[in-house]
Structures are given as C-alpha cells and as structure tokens.
Amino acid sequence: MYFSRKDILDIASLSVEEITHILDTAQGMKEISLRPVKKVPTLRGKTLILFFHEASTRTKTSFDIAGKRLSADVIALAKSGSSMAKGESLLDTVKTLEAMQPDVVVMRHGTSGAARFIAGHLKCGVINAGDGRHAHPTQALLDMMTIREKKGRIAGLKVAIIGDIAHSRVARSNMEGLVKMGAEVRVAGPPTMIPKGIESYGVKAFFSVDRALEDADVVMMLRMQKERMNNVLFSTEREYAREFGLNEKRLSMAHSDAVVLHPGPMNRGVEISDAVADGPRSAILDQVENGVALRMALFYLLAGGVRNADED
Amino acid sequence: MRMKIENGHVLDPGHIDGLRDIWILDGRIEAVTEPGAYMEKADEILDAEGLFVTPGLIDMHVHLREPGQEYKETIESGCRAAVRGGFTAVCCMPNTRPVNDNAGITSWIVQQAEKAGLARVYPVAAITGGLGGQQLNEYADLKGAGAIALSDDGMPVLDGQTMRRAMEYAQAFDLFIISHCEDLSLVAGGVMNEGTVATRLGLGGIPNISEYLMVEREIGLAELTGSRVHIAHVSTRESVRAIRHAKARGVQVTAETAPHYFTLTEEAVGDYDTLAKMNPPLRSEADRQAIIEGLQDGTLDCIATDHAPHASMEKEVPFDEAPNGIIGLETSLGLSLKLVHDGFLSLADLIRLMSKNPARILGMNNDLLPGAPADLTLMDIKASWEVAPASFASLSRNTPFGGWQLTGQAVATIVGGRLVYKV
Ligand SMILES: [Zn+2]
Numbered sequence: 001m002y003f004s005r006k007d008i009l010d011i012a013s014l015s016v017e018e019i020t021h022i023l024d025t026a027q028g029m030k031e032i033s034l035r036p037v038k039k040v041p042t043l044r045g046k047t048l049i050l051f052f053h054e055a056s057t058r059t060k061t062s063f064d065i066a067g068k069r070l071s072a073d074v075i076a077l078a079k080s081g082s083s084m085a086k087g088e089s090l091l092d093t094v095k096t097l098e099a100m101q102p103d104v105v106v107m108r109h110g111t112s113g114a115a116r117f118i119a120g121h122l123k124c125g126v127i128n129a130g131d132g133r134h135a136h137p138t139q140a141l142l143d144m145m146t147i148r149e150k151k152g153r154i155a156g157l158k159v160a161i162i163g164d165i166a167h168s169r170v171a172r173s174n175m176e177g178l179v180k181m182g183a184e185v186r187v188a189g190p191p192t193m194i195p196k197g198i199e200s201y202g203v204k205a206f207f208s209v210d211r212a213l214e215d216a217d218v219v220m221m222l223r224m225q226k227e228r229m230n231n232v233l234f235s236t237e238r239e240y241a242r243e244f245g246l247n248e249k250r251l252s253m254a255h256s257d258a259v260v261l262h263p264g265p266m267n268r269g270v271e272i273s274d275a276v277a278d279g280p281r282s283a284i285l286d287q288v289e290n291g292v293a294l295r296m297a298l299f300y301l302l303a304g305g306v307r308n309a310d311e312d
Numbered sequence: 313m314r315m316k317i318e319n320g321h322v323l324d325p326g327h328i329d330g331l332r333d334i335w336i337l338d339g340r341i342e343a344v345t346e347p348g349a350y351m352e353k354a355d356e357i358l359d360a361e362g363l364f365v366t367p368g369l370i371d372m373h374v375h376l377r378e379p380g381q382e383y384k385e386t387i388e389s390g391c392r393a394a395v396r397g398g399f400t401a402v403c404c405m406p407n408t409r410p411v412n413d414n415a416g417i418t419s420w421i422v423q424q425a426e427k428a429g430l431a432r433v434y435p436v437a438a439i440t441g442g443l444g445g446q447q448l449n450e451y452a453d454l455k456g457a458g459a460i461a462l463s464d465d466g467m468p469v470l471d472g473q474t475m476r477r478a479m480e481y482a483q484a485f486d487l488f489i490i491s492h493c494e495d496l497s498l499v500a501g502g503v504m505n506e507g508t509v510a511t512r513l514g515l516g517g518i519p520n521i522s523e524y525l526m527v528e529r530e531i532g533l534a535e536l537t538g539s540r541v542h543i544a545h546v547s548t549r550e551s552v553r554a555i556r557h558a559k560a561r562g563v564q565v566t567a568e569t570a571p572h573y574f575t576l577t578e579e580a581v582g583d584y585d586t587l588a589k590m591n592p593p594l595r596s597e598a599d600r601q602a603i604i605e606g607l608q609d610g611t612l613d614c615i616a617t618d619h620a621p622h623a624s625m626e627k628e629v630p631f632d633e634a635p636n637g638i639i640g641l642e643t644s645l646g647l648s649l650k651l652v653h654d655g656f657l658s659l660a661d662l663i664r665l666m667s668k669n670p671a672r673i674l675g676m677n678n679d680l681l682p683g684a685p686a687d688l689t690l691m692d693i694k695a696s697w698e699v700a701p702a703s704f705a706s707l708s709r710n711t712p713f714g715g716w717q718l719t720g721q722a723v724a725t726i727v728g729g730r731l732v733y734k735v
Contacts, residue, residue, distance in 0.1 A: 012512075091628060111630040112514035113584035132632070134514030169514060196517065197508030 003301045007119040007126040010135035011176040019181065023145050026290070026297035032069055033292060043072035046303045049102040050076045051093075052129070053109045058264060059129055059138075062288070063106050066295035072103075072303065090114065094121045103303040107131075112169075125302035127295075133167050139263055140173035142294040144181065146287050147218055150259045155182030160212040160254070161203075162188050162246065163222030163271055164233070166195040170263045171222055175201040188212035189222075189244055192233040209244050213253040220261045221246050224271045237270050247273040251281065259283045313338060313355050315729060319347065320360025320690065324367055324680040325660040325668055334365060336686040339729035344680055358731070360690055363723060366663045367678040368400025368687030370670035371641060373465070373490070373544055373568060373616035376402075376433070378424065379417065380409025385621040385707050387421065391430035393619070393641040393706040395733035398722025400687035401432035402619075402641075403674070406443070407466040413438035413449045415457035422458040430732050431725075432687070434460040434674065436490060439478045443467040448478055455485045460674055463490035465544060468526060470496060472533070479539035486675075488540040493526035493551070494592070503632055505578040505593040513584060515631060518593050524550035531558040531565055542673060543567040545618050547592035549602030556611040566673050567606075568616040571640060571647035572712070574603045580712055586627045586634035587712040590620070604656055613669040615662075617644045621708030639706050642699075646718030649693055653719055659693065690724035697721055 003021060011019075032040055048067045052060050060076065067074035088096075090109075097105055097118075104125040107115050112132030119126040130136040148154055159178050165171045165187045178185050179202040187198060188206040198205050206212040213219060224240065234240050246260065260272075260281045268274050277284065315336040322332040328344060335342040335350055343350050376390040385393075387404075394402050404421065406412035412421065418435045425433030437459035441447040445467065454462070462482055469475045469491075479489055499522045504510050506517025527543055531554060534541040546552060546569045558565050572590065577597050580588040588594055606612035620637025627634050648666060651657045657665075667689070671678040678687060699716045701709040725733040 089625075090630060109630075111632045113632075114630050116584065117630055132514050133516075166511075172512075172514060195511045196506055197511045200508045200512070 005302070008137050008298055008302065009115050009119055009126065009128045011137050011140050011173045011180070014137075016180055019141070019144065019177065022141055022294070022297055022301065023148060025301060026141070026145055026294040029296040029300070030290065030293035032296070033289070038069050039071060040069070041071045042300060043067070043070040043303050046072045046103040047101065048072045048074045048299060048303070049097060049100065049105045050074060051097065051105055051107045052076070053107070054130070056108055056130070058288075059108065062291040063129065063295050066292050067299055069292070070296055070299055072299065075100075090117060091121065094118045098122055104299060127298055127302065130169055133169050133172070135173045136169040137173050138291070138295055138298065139170050140177045142287055142291040143174055143220065143261055143263075144177055145290045145294055146261065146283050147259070149286065149290070150283055151217060154178065157183045157217040158186070158215055158255070159183045159218040159220060160186045160188060160216040161220045161222065162209055162212065162244065164193040164225060165189055165198065165222070166193050167225060168222050174220060175203050179203065186212040186216070190234050209250060210253050213250060216254040216258055218259055218261065219246060219251065219254055221272050223263060223265065224267045226267065241270050245271050245273065246276050248275050248279070251276055261287060263287070313729070314342070314352060315356045315358065316354035317358045317360050317365055317688070317690070320363050320365035322365045322680065323660060323663055325664050327679055327681075329660065334680065334688070336726070336729045339686055341680060341682055341684050341686050343682055358690070358724065363690045363692055364659065366689050366691065367667045367671070367680055368725070368727065369398045369645065369666045369689050369722075370401045370674070371399045371617050371619065371644065372403040372614065372670045372674060373570075374402045374404055374619035374641065375407065375621065375637070376404040377621055378408065379420070383707070384623055387424040387433060388428040388430070389705060389707045390619070390621075390641070391425065391428045391433065393639070393704060394431040395725040395727070396705045396722070397641040397643070398645045398689040398691060398725055399431055399641060400689065400725060400727045401434060403434045403436050403460060405436050405463060405465040406438040411438050411442050413441050413443070415450070415453040418454055418457035418459050431727060434458070436461045436463045436465070438462070439464045439469055439489065440474065445469050445471060445474060448474070448481055451482055451485045451487055455487055459487065461490050461542070462487050463492065463544065465490065465492045468492050468494040468496060472529060475530070476533050476537060479533055479537045479541065483537070483539050488542060490542045490544050491526070491530045492544050493523050493530060495522045495525050498522035498525065503589065504581050505595050507578060507596060509578045509581055513581065513631075520548040520550055520595065520599070523548050523592050524554055527551045527554050531555070531563055534565055535563050540564040540566075545570055545573070545592060545616070546603065546606070546612060547573050547595050547599060549599045552602045552606040552611055556606070556609070559611065566613045567611070568614045569603050569607065569612050570616060570618045571644050572638060574600055574607065574651065575647050576600075576712065584631040585712065586629065586631055587638060587710055589631060589634050589636055590618070590638055591636035604651065607651070607665060608656060608661075613665070613673060615644065615648055615665045616670070617641055621706055622710045624709055627710050638711050639704070639708050640711075642704050642706060643711060643713050643718070645691065646697070646699070646721055647713070649720035650718070652693070686726060686729040688726040689722055690726075691720065692723050693720040695719070695721055695723070
C-alpha cells in the first residue's frame with residue numbers, strides 16, 4: 001500500500017485501510033526492538049522535532065526512542081526551553097520550527113486543534129501527540145495494536161471505555177478508531193463526565209460501569225485527572241473508586257479472558273486497583289512496548305523511508 | 313439646500329408603501345408627495361428608480377473600539393462601515409478602554425462621532441464601574457452627556473441585587489438596561505455551543521441555559537421593578553420562548569438578535585474556524601429556526617449586529633485563545649434580506665426589524681413625515697454581490713461570510729439630509 005499522508009492529526013481522518021497498514025507496519029517494527037542491536041539506518045539524515053508544549057515524560061520518551069531506533073536525529077523542545085515560555089505565538093513558533101528544516105514534527109499541546117493549526121502552516125509531516133481534549137491518535141493506534149495482538153482481531157469485540165470521557169482525548173481517538181474497525185464500544189462514567197452527543201460516535205453510553213462491562217472483551221480505563229479533583233465532576237476519590245473504579249470483583253462482570261488497558265500514568269486505588277493493574281488480564285506494559293513500535297512505523301511512513309526498515 | 317429623491321418606492325411600514333418623491337430641506341423632511349406633485353426647485357436630485365427608500369436603518373448594538381483599541385476600529389471607520397451597510401445610526405457599547413462609565417468618555421464619544429459626520433452614534437454607558445458588576449455608575453451624568461441606555465455588554469451583571477437596583481435607579485433618568493445575558497458559572501470555560509460539534513472538536517461547550525436563565529432573571533426583575541429591559545443578542549430557542557411569554561403577560565421586555573444567529577449554526581465552526589467564534593455562540597439548527605420564528609411573530613423586536621471588530625492576528629490563533637465576535641455592519645442588510653427572499657418575512661417586516669423598532673426602543677420617531685430628521689436608506693434589494701472583506705470600510709476583516717453571494721444592499725445612505733454614502 002502506498003501511504004500518502006503528510007500528517008497524522010487524528011483517527012477520524014484515517015481510513016480502515018490506512019489504520020490496518022499502520023498497524024501492520026508497526027508489527028514489523030516491533031521485531032527491531034527485540035534485537036541485540038536495536039537500531040536500523042532507515043531514517044539516517046532525517047530530523048525529527050519533538051515539541052511538547054505540555055509535560056509528558058512517557059509519550060515523549062516513546063517518540064524519542066522510536067526515532068533513535070531508526071537512526072534519525074531527534075531534537076526535543078520543551079516549553080520551558082523554548083520561546084513559547086516567553087509568550088511567543090504558536091504561529092511564530094511554527095515559523096521557527098520550519099526554519100530548522102525538520103522532516104517530521106511531533107507536537108503535544110494543551111489546546112484542541114493546535115496540531116491541525118501547525119500542520120496547516122508546516123510543509124513537513126506533523127504527528128499529533130495529543131491536543132487538548134481533541135485527539136491522541138498514536139495512543140489509540142497503539143491501543144488497537146495491543147488489542148489486535150491479544151485478541152487476534154478488533155471487529156466484533158466488545159470494548160468498554162471507563163472514566164472521564166468528556167475531557168479525554170484518548171477516549172475520543174479510541175472511540176473513533178475502534179468503531180471504525182468494527183468493535184462495539186460502550187463508554188461509562190459519572191454523568192458529569194459523559195458529554196452531550198456522545199452517541200454520535202456510534203457508541204453506547206452508561207452511567208453504570210457494571211453495565212458497560214457486561215461481557216466486554218476489552219476494558220479500557222482512563223486516567224483520573226488529579227488536577228480536576230477539586231472540580232464539580234464528582235464527590236470524593238473514595239466514592240469514585242467505589243462506583244467507577246476497576247477492581248477484581250467488577251472485572252468479573254467482563255468476559256473471562258478480557259484484557260485491561262490503561263494509557264498511564266495510573267492512579268492506583270482510584271480508577272484501577274493494584275490487583276487488576278498487575279494482574280493476569282493487564283496488557284498495560286504491552287501498550288508501552290507497542291507504543292515504541294507504532295511510533296517507529298509512523299516516523300517511517302511520514303519521513304519518507306523508502307526501503308523496508310530491516311533491509312540494511 | 314433642498315434635496316429631492318425621485319422615482320423611488322418609499323416604504324415606511326404602517327405609513328407609506330408606493331412610488332413617492334421625498335423632499336428634504338435643511339436636514340429635515342419637507343414633504344413626501346406623489347411623483348411630480350410638488351413643484352419646487354431642488355439643489356440636488358437623487359434618482360431612486362428601481363430602489364426602495366426607507367427610514368434609516370439603526371443598529372442598536374455595535375462595538376466601535378474607540379477609545380483604546382483603534383487598531384481594530386475607530387468611531388470614524390465604524391461609522392463609515394455603518395453608512396456603507398445602510399445604517400444611519402448605531403448604538404456603541406461601553407466596553408472600550410477605558411470603559412465608558414463616566415460622562416467624560418460619553419461626551420468624548422459623541423464629539424468624535426460628530427467630527428466623523430457620518431452615521432449618528434448613540435453611546436450606551438456602563439451599568440457598573442469598569443463593568444465590575446458592583447458599583448452603580450452616575451446615570452444622571454451619563455444621560456446628560458448623551459448616553460441613550462445602560463449595559464455592561466461583554467460582562468453579565470451576575471449579582472441579582474445589583475441588577476435590580478440598576479433597573480430601579482435607571483428609571484429615575486428614563487434610561488433602560490440592555491442586558492448581556494450570560495451565567496458565567498454555567499459557561500464554565502466553554503468556547504462554543506455545547507453539543508455534538510463541540511464534543512467532536514474537544515472544545516468546551518456553552519449550554520443554552522447559560523443564556524436563558526439570565527433572560528428569565530431579567531424578565532423577573534423587570535416585572536418586579538416595573539422597569540424596561542432589552543435583551544441583547546438572543547441566540548437560544550428557550551430565550552425566545554421566555555420573552556414571548558413575558559410579552560404576553562405585559563412585561564416591558566424587548567429583544568434583539570443578530571444576522572449570524574438566523575444564518576449560521578454551530579456547524580460553521582467546522583475545523584476550528586475562529587471566524588465562527590462568538591459570544592453567545594452559534595447554536596443548533598433548532599435554535600436558528602426558533603430565532604426566525606421569533607422575528608416573524610414579533611417576539612424579537614430587532615436585528616442588531618453586535619459588530620465586534622478584531623485584528624486578523626488576534627483571530628489567527630488556536631480556537632480556545634481566539635477572541636469572540638465578528639463584524640457585521642456591512643453584511644447585515646444582505647444577510648437579513650435573505651429572510652425576505654426566502655419568504656420568511658415581508659420587506660415591510662424587515663424594515664420594522666431594522667429601522668422602526670430600534671427607533672421605538674430608543675425613543676425616537678423616524679416616521680417619514682414633514683419635520684422629521686431626514687435619515688434615509690436607499691436599497692436595491694435585487695442586486696447580487698459578493699462579500700469581499702478586503703474592501704470593507706471597517707478596519708477589521710473578521711467575518712465568516714467572506715466569499716458569500718448575497719442579494720440586496722444599500723446603495724445610498726442619507727443622514728440629516730446629507731448624502732454620506734453612495735455606491
Ligand atoms: Zn454582549
């Protein structure tokens with residue numbers, strides 16, 4: 001398949017064929033990480049800029065490792081180290097980035113639509129590493145990769161996404177991707193966290209986690225935003241854990257071989273119990289591992305790698 | 313100096329509807345006659361063949377940005393945009409820098425407008441000091457300096473008691489309140505209408521209730537105080553319903569909406585188009601329909617633009633950070649005439665909404681009768697034109713209607729007997 005996209009901004013704009021192609025490519029990349037020498041020269045001479053306007057050690061490290069395994073030059077710009085901290089506009093930052101002649105820019109930004117905004121002004125490829133509440137396509141793709149690995153397919157699976165749907169870009173991208181790939185998706189959380197119009201994604205919404213979990217093949221927990229704890233979205237952590245958190249007892253509502261996902265970092269004891277996080281159903285560390293392979297695949301597809309990754 | 317406007321179709325709803333000649337002497341209407349019936353010598357003749365001649369259009373809600381943000385608009389450029397759009401008078405909101413909360417600024421605005429010599433400008437002064445929602449301003453002084461009404465537009469007066477006292481106090485000086493209805497605790501950081509589009513875009517939503525709850529409060533306070541209140545920029549179906557019920561039981565409430573609320577919906581935000589960001593936000597199709605119904609049955613008294621100029625660089629930012637508002641003076645008539653062409657309103661109804669009713673609310677008589685100030689708009693309601701923001705008289709370009717094909721526009725505007733705009 002000829003992959004012709006300049007940017008990866010969200011899941012909505014990707015076709016089923018493109019998603020499948022990305023997941024297949026990532027599966028091939030995964031093998032590189034298992035070699036004694038975890039490096040191929042595929043993107044030698046290419047420049048990747050990681051521009052994280054919002055802190056995220058995990059995602060940033062994953063992109064960083066992915067770029068280095070393909071021999072690209074990876075430059076990280078943090079908010080504090082950039083002129084953004086001095087009040088520069090996003091448009092001016094874009095112009096500065098452009099002048100550095102990157103091949104791909106990876107951006108994380110706190111504002112919905114920010115990645116689309118810079119992609120419209122940059123000639124090089126742009127990967128959205130999370131923008132506001134809008135999209136987190138690489139997380140959704142690595143989640144789909146993990147699900148496909150664990151269950152052999154996506155179509156026909158029952159997937160429950162639990163937690164703060166309203167403020168979650170991970171949830172949005174996963175709903176778009178999973179529904180597109182043929183899964184039956186349910187979302188659940190307190191009513192304050194289920195936004196209006198959620199049905200337009202083709203998902204079912206529940207205020208009861210138990211009902212959403214019924215016979216589920218995949219349970220995807222969302223991170224409770226600690227910074228929102230004082231907001232009026234729920235009463236106390238204790239009540240949240242009891243009513244909406246995933247523990248072993250509640251997990252038993254799901255299919256007996258259901259897998260549990262979490263984008264991390266976890267609030268243990270709030271949205272997920274230790275026993276579940278570290279239990280036999282947990283695929284949380286597989287997600288981290290697949291994240292690197294998935295991001296290698298996107299770099300490869302966007303930065304114009306012409307040969308197969310392991311031909312050299 | 314005598315001017316004659318001949319061969320035009322004069323339309324003054326409730327008074328005149330037919331071919332007439334209008335004679336203007338020294339800034340006032342001298343006579344309105346059957347064609348050729350009045351034999352005087354005119355110094356200036358305006359041929360209005362094929363045109364409608366109506367009482368001057370009035371936009372009772374604009375932001376002229378001066379003093380303080382002259383790079384967006386000045387009183388002069390705003391008035392130029394006004395007359396180009398067919399408006400002979402505008403009311404300018406007080407959220408300038410500094411805020412128009414004292415007589416000094418009010419009279420300065422009046423002077424600047426006189427200097428510009430284009431449209432008439434009626435300043436709306438602030439209800440509270442610095443729009444802070446706390447301390448009532450000196451309404452007697454403000455009235456004396458030329459304020460025509462009071463509003464903290466841009467900021468709601470959140471405290472109910474403060475609004476009650478403001479309504480009561482304003483009665484003493486024959487001023488009325490124009491209320492910007494918005495419950496900020498329900499807006500809660502939202503940036504567009506709450507609903508499917510906001511959810512998909514990951515943008516914070518503004519629910520209808522943030523508006524109509526305050527509309528209900530103002531209606532209740534107007535009823536309580538026996539005061540008159542005007543609701544600014546109505547955008548929701550619930551607000552229309554509340555105002556309709558209030559009017560039916562005799563509450564002194566009037567209301568306006570803007571062309572974008574009956575022309576566009578939240579879908580216009582599309583891919584984070586900041587030109588579609590405004591406050592109140594563009595709502596759902598059901599709301600849009602209700603706004604049109606409100607205009608049809610008289611629940612909504614007038615069309616105002618909420619003309620809100622912003623520099624391009626201020627709008628070319630991520631959606632969350634963009635300022636609210638669009639300019640409207642130069643597209644209002646074309647967009648509103650669409651309601652006539654689409655069969656929702658008669659032309660007479662539209663002239664009521666854009667001229668007669670605002671005049672009534674502001675306490676003016678703009679009937680085309682001898683002795684009245686000669687404020688007139690000449691319009692070609694069939695002329696097709698393309699909205700080209702680059703050619704606007706306004707200093708700002710922030711409109712989502714650029715490139716739209718509209719039918720009907722003002723071709724000449726006369727203020728106080730002076731031709732201040734002609735195509
Ligand atoms: Zn307002």
